[in-house]
Amino acid sequence: MPSATQFPNGLVPTRVEVAVFxxxxxxxxxxxxxxxxxxxxxxxxxFTWGSVIGVFLAALAxxxxxxxxxxxxxxxxxxxxxxxxxxxxxxxxxxxxxEPFLAYSEGLGLPPRLAPILPVTVLxxxxxVLLGFISPYAAELVEAKSTGDASGRVYxxxxxxxxxxxxxxxxxxxxxxxxxGIEFAFGVLxxxxxxxxxxxxxxxxxxxxxxxxxxxxxxxxxxxGTSVGGETLYETDTAYQHLEVVDSGDTRTxxxxxxxxxxxxxxxxxxxxFEYTRYFxxxxxxxxxxxxxxxxxxxxxxxxxxxxxxxxxxxxxxxVVEIDPAVVEAAETYFGVRxxxxxxxxxxxxxxxxxxxxxxxxxxxxxxxxxxxxPYHMTTVEFMDxxxxxxxxxxxxxxNVISAREGPQSxxxxxxxxxxxxxxxxxxxxxxxxxxxxxxIELVASKDPQTLSEAQFRERNRERDIGIDLSGEIxxxxxxxxxxxxxxxxxxxxxxxxxxxxxxxxxxxxxxxxENTTVSETGAVRPPTASGAxxxxxxxxxx
Numbered sequence: 001m002p003s004a005t006q007f008p009n010g011l012v013p014t015r016v017e018v019a020v021f022x023x024x025x026x027x028x029x030x031x032x033x034x035x036x037x038x039x040x041x042x043x044x045x046x047f048t049w050g051s052v053i054g055v056f057l058a059a060l061a062x063x064x065x066x067x068x069x070x071x072x073x074x075x076x077x078x079x080x081x082x083x084x085x086x087x088x089x090x091x092x093x094x095x096x097x098x099e100p101f102l103a104y105s106e107g108l109g110l111p112p113r114l115a116p117i118l119p120v121t122v123l124x125x126x127x128x129v130l131l132g133f134i135s136p137y138a139a140e141l142v143e144a145k146s147t148g149d150a151s152g153r154v155y156x157x158x159x160x161x162x163x164x165x166x167x168x169x170x171x172x173x174x175x176x177x178x179x180x181g182i183e184f185a186f187g188v189l190x191x192x193x194x195x196x197x198x199x200x201x202x203x204x205x206x207x208x209x210x211x212x213x214x215x216x217x218x219x220x221x222x223x224x225g226t227s228v229g230g231e232t233l234y235e236t237d238t239a240y241q242h243l244e245v246v247d248s249g250d251t252r253t254x255x256x257x258x259x260x261x262x263x264x265x266x267x268x269x270x271x272x273x274f275e276y277t278r279y280f281x282x283x284x285x286x287x288x289x290x291x292x293x294x295x296x297x298x299x300x301x302x303x304x305x306x307x308x309x310x311x312x313x314x315x316x317x318x319x320v321v322e323i324d325p326a327v328v329e330a331a332e333t334y335f336g337v338r339x340x341x342x343x344x345x346x347x348x349x350x351x352x353x354x355x356x357x358x359x360x361x362x363x364x365x366x367x368x369x370x371x372x373x374x375p376y377h378m379t380t381v382e383f384m385d386x387x388x389x390x391x392x393x394x395x396x397x398x399x400n401v402i403s404a405r406e407g408p409q410s411x412x413x414x415x416x417x418x419x420x421x422x423x424x425x426x427x428x429x430x431x432x433x434x435x436x437x438x439x440x441i442e443l444v445a446s447k448d449p450q451t452l453s454e455a456q457f458r459e460r461n462r463e464r465d466i467g468i469d470l471s472g473e474i475x476x477x478x479x480x481x482x483x484x485x486x487x488x489x490x491x492x493x494x495x496x497x498x499x500x501x502x503x504x505x506x507x508x509x510x511x512x513x514x515e516n517t518t519v520s521e522t523g524a525v526r527p528p529t530a531s532g533a534x535x536x537x538x539x540x541x542x543x
Contacts, residue, residue, distance in 0.1 A: 013157070015197045016141045019080045020154050022193045023134035024161020026087070026186045029169040031056045033186075034124045037098060037179050040242060040258035041106045042116045043373055046497045051116035052124075059125045063132015075140035081198030081208065083133045084190045089211045090127040091187035095180060095218040098123055112501050134158075170239070175326075178237035184219040191215065233334060238326035245334045254303045254330060262303030262335070269336050270312045272305060276400060276432050276440035279473050280306050283363040283396040284314070284466040285457055286428070286446050293362040295319070297390075299350035299378070300368035301327055303335040311342055313467035319344045319361075321353045323368075351377055354386050362392050366399040376496040379416055380489045384423035384445075394448040397424070401441045405431045412499035413441055414486035422488060425449045429478040453479065 013021065034052045035044060042048050105119040139147075139154045173182045191212045198204040230248030237243070244255040247266070251273060254262040263273035272278055284290040294316055298307050301322030310318055322328050325347045331337040339345055346353050350368055364387055368375055377383060387397050399420065403413030421427045424445035433439040446452075452460075454477040461470050487495065 014142065015077065016080065016138045017153070017157055019084065019134055019193055019197045020138045020157040021161040021164075022084075022189060023131045024158040024163075025165035025168070026161075026190060027056070027060065027128055027131045028162040028165035029173070029182065029186055030091075030124055030127065032166065032169045032174070033179055033182050034120055036174065036237070036242070037123075038102065038116055038119060041102045042119070044241075044257070045373055045500070047113045047501070048116045051114075051120050055117065055120040055125055056128055059128035060132040063129040064136055066129075067133035067136035071136045071140045075137040077141070077197050077199055078202055078204050080134060080137055080141075081194040081202070081204035083130050083137070084194035084197065085204060085208045085211050087127040087130040088187045088190035088194070088208075088215060090130070091183055091190065092211065092215045092218040094123055094127075095183055095187075095215075095222040174237055175239050179242070180219070180222045184215065184222075187215045187219075188212070234330060236326060238324050240324045240326075243324075243326055243330060245330055252303075252334065254327075254335070256302075256327070262305055262331075264303055264305060264335055270305075270308050272309065274440075276442065277306055277309070278468060278470065279400075279430055279432065279440075279442040279444075280310075280365050280367075280398055281313075281466055281468050281470060282428075282430060282442065282444050282457075282473065283365070283398050285460045285464065285470065286396045286444055286448070286452065287362060288394045288448060290314070290464055290466055295359060295361050296363045296365070297321070297359075297361045298365045298367060299353075300366070301331060301345065302367070304331045304337045305335075306365060306367065307343060308337070316362075317342050317344070319346065319357075319359065321346045321348060321350045323347070323349050350375075351383055351386065354390050357390065360390055360392050360395075362395055364391060364395070364397040366397060369400060369402060374412070374496045374500065376489070376494040377491065379419065379496055380491050380494050381419050381422050382491045384420055388423050388447060391447055394446065396447075397445045399443040399445070401443055402438065403441055404438050405433075405436060405441065407436065409438065411486060412496065414481060414483045415489055415499055417443060417481045418483040418486050419489040420445045421483075426451050427481075428452070429481050430473060430476045431478070432473075432476065434476070451479070 031052060034056070035049055038044075038048055038052070101123060102119055105115070105122075108115075108118070110118065135154050135158050139150045142150050142153060169182060173185065177185060191208050194208040195205060198208065230246040230253070232244055232246050233252075234245040235243065241256045242258065244258075246253050246255060250266050252264045252266055253260045265271050265273060284293065287293055293314065296307075296310055296314075296316050296318050298304075298318065298320045301307070301320045304320065307318045307320050310316060320343070322331075322345065328337075328345055328347055332339075337343075337345075350366075366378065366387075368378060384397075388395075391397065397420075399416065401413050401416050403416075404410040405413070417427060417429060420443055424447060426446045426448065428444045428446075430442040430444065431439060432441065454474060457474045457477060458471065461474060487493070487499075489496070
């Protein structure tokens with residue numbers, strides 16, 4: 001077995017061992033970045049992450065196998081340096097060509113569950129295969145008492161690097177640098193390691209310098225995320241998603257992973273842009289006495305248009321739970337949100353908040369769903385029972401669901417209706433469009449055992465001064481829904497991703513309103529998000 005330079009007492013890693021550790025850092029870091037980079041085009045469902053994990057494992061296995069066959073005759077520090085330079089070169093190409101290739105892949109019309117496999121394979125497979133060369137080569141180069149000892153040391157170092165890569169990328173790099181910045185950082189790390197590992201004055205060292213220059217040039221040319229049009233006021237990668245604030249005409253829109261989540265008229269910041277947010281006020285018709293409503297909870301903040309409107313119309317205290325602190329910061333900076341004695345913002349998971357809080361609520365609005373991604377733990381019977389336990393005796397919950405009204409593409413809607421119907425005495429459905437297309441559907445569930453008819457909703461709308469006329473919304477009243485074979489969603493079995501997959505390629509209708517007129521905009525949901533629609537619909541993670 002060839003020898004490598006060994007430092008005193010074996011306490012300081014050799015150059016070869018440094019290469020092994022760095023390969024682990026880079027491979028795991030790129031794996032996390034891959035999921036983030038695919039999210040705007042393909043969502044971040046279990047199918048996307050399953051594709052990422054599967055392709056990375058397959059690429060590493062291929063690299064291990066090829067290098068293992070060659071290691072005995074070809075392993076050297078120069079070979080390690082060459083592999084690292086090759087991986088860095090591919091990262092440079094990734095900086096320039098990833099977004100165009102993702103856009104191309106998105107338009108191929110591949111089966112939605114399998115669609116992410118192609119871009120992950122093309123964009124991240126080759127550098128991962130090269131990184132898989134490192135460990136077999138290193139096992140031939142490190143000084144050890146036996147082959148088993150050498151292999152154990154190499155794979156322990158590689159795993160330690162992967163652990164560091166996972167934690168550092170997740171908790172430090174994603175919030176600080178964003179996708180392109182992280183890829184550039186890993187490219188620089190690979191070049192730096194190649195310079196350390198490669199013999200001085202070797203061809204590999206010269207190549208590393210050239211690739212380093214190419215990497216800097218590629219970074220200068222690269223861009224982040226999906227272009228959404230308009231004037232971009234702010235853009236960043238958060239710990240959860242890519243965030244943009246864009247002004248277009250008289251409207252300011254918050255985009256998350258390329259999909260609009262909230263909008264505000266610049267000259268009327270407390271008015272609704274999207275029609276579906278008006279349906280939140282149906283809760284004030286479903287309660288026995290709106291004058292007694294004093295505390296409201298919104299799960300999902302976005303641009304806070306719902307909470308702001310409730311504060312302006314009613315004498316209530318509003319609590320908002322938003323998991324992403326960057327969304328809260330953007331809402332405060334660009335959407336006029338100001339915390340006060342009446343508006344309390346909690347940065348945490350919605351279910352976790354409900355488990356911890358001692359407050360009870362008259363109204364709870366669940367607005368943390370998206371067209372492509374739904375937090376399944378906030379759809380189940382157990383969660384709805386938790387919500388019910390935090391509601392007053394006649395409390396009401398409104399869930400904003402994106403689905404079709406009927407047909408095979410209505411599976412998630414019907415499953416959510418069946419699940420809420422198990423937890424509450426009465427559930428009412430209010431689709432936002434009469435067309436048989438993908439749309440926002442508001443499910444209004446009440447703890448009050450009295451069932452309200454459409455006529456009673458109309459009577460209450462006439463008699464109650466709730467600051468908004470809902471006669472048009474009540475036209476869409478459905479007192480019951482045929483659940484058929486829709487599954488009951490439970491913590492142990494909530495196949496939400498599979499239910500959402502049936503909605504891909506459906507026409508999406510989103511209603512925009514200026515409080516006087518309503519306009520329908522249509523688009524097509526691409527696998528598996530609404531990104532790229534002719535007129536992108538709002539996802540339901542914040543009004």
